[in-house]
Amino acid sequence: MNSYQRALITATLFALLSCTEEPRQDASAISEISAKVDALDHQIKAAIAPYDWQLSLDHHRMAQKENAYTPPAIATLFSDPEVNSIILENNDQLIALDLPFKLLAYSEPGGDDAILAYTSAEFIASRHDLPDSLLVNYSEKLNSVLNLVDNSTISEVETELIEKDFAIVKIKSDFDFGTTIEKLKATINSLPDTIWFGELDFQDDANKIGIELNPTRLLLFGAPEPGAEAMKSTPKLGLDAFCQKLLVFEDEEGTVWAAYNDITAFSNLYYGKETLPQRVIKRRLKSTIVNTLEQQ
Secondary structure, eight states: OOHHHHHHHHHHHHHHHHHTTTOOHHHHHHHHHHHHHHHHHHHHHHTTOOEEEEEEEHHHHHHHHTTOOOEEEEEEEOOHHHHHHHHHHOOGGGGGGGGEEEEEEEEEETOOEEEEEOOHHHHHHHHHHHGGGGGGHHHHHHHHHHHSSSSSSBBOOOOGOOOOOTEEEEEEEEHHHHHHHHHHHHHHHHHHTTEEEEEEHHHHHHHTTTOOOOOOOEEEOOOHHHHHHHHHTTTGTTTTTTEEEEEEEEESOEEEEEEEOHHHHHHHHHHHHOOOOHHHHHHHHHHHHHHHOOOO
C-alpha cells in the first residue's frame, strides 16, 4: 500500500469519526473567543518582531478551510540561532526537538479565556537532563517576550512528571543524511492532505556563528483535517504535536535518525486521556516514516 492509499484510508476514518464529534460552542461564542485568542496572538507577534525566523500556524482557521473544527489556537515558532547553537553544542541533538522557541495562544473547548502555553526551560531541562545553567540564555530571551504579552492565564506543565527522553520516538534511517531528508520531503509532499510548513537547519545556523554541529534539521508539516480531529478536545497539543516536528540528525557514529513527539503521550500528560483520532495519526506517522527510511 502506497502513501496515497494510506492517506485516503485515513481520511475515510476521520470522516467517520467526525460524525460523532463533541458539541461545539455556538457561532457567536466561537467568534468571541477567537477574538480573544487573536488579540493574544497579536501581542506575541509584536513581541517577537525582532526575530528573523518566524512561523505562525492558525490551527482553527486551517481546520475551517477543510470543513473541520478545532477550538481557536494559534502556534508561533521563532528562532534565535545563537541560543539554539549554544544549547546544542556538545550536547544531545535530540534537544533540537524542543527548539526553537514555541508559544501557543489557544482556548479550551467551551472555555471563554485565551490561554498562553509555551515550551519552558524547565521542561527542556527535565526532558533532556540538562543543567539549568545551559538554559539561562534561553530563559532570558523567552522571558523578554513573555513580559510583553498578557500572561495572566498560563497553562503550566508539571515538569516533575517529565523524565529524560519523555515521549520521544526515534527511528533509524538506512540512508545517509542527505538522502534521508530528500526521501522524507518527497513522502510528505506526496500526501494529499498534508501541508509543508518549512524547515530549520540547525547545523547551518551554528556554522554561521563558528560552532561545529553534526547535521541536524527540523522538518515542519501537518494535515489540518486529521489534526483538527485530534485537537478538538485537546487543543493544547498545538504546542508539542501540531504541526508535526520531525527532527532528522546524524550522530557522532554517523548513524542517521528521525525523531518526533509521541502525540498520545502528550495528550495524556495535558489531559489525562487520549483519543482515537490521535491514535490513528500516531500509527500513520510511524508507518509513514518507517516505510520511507527502510531500505527496500
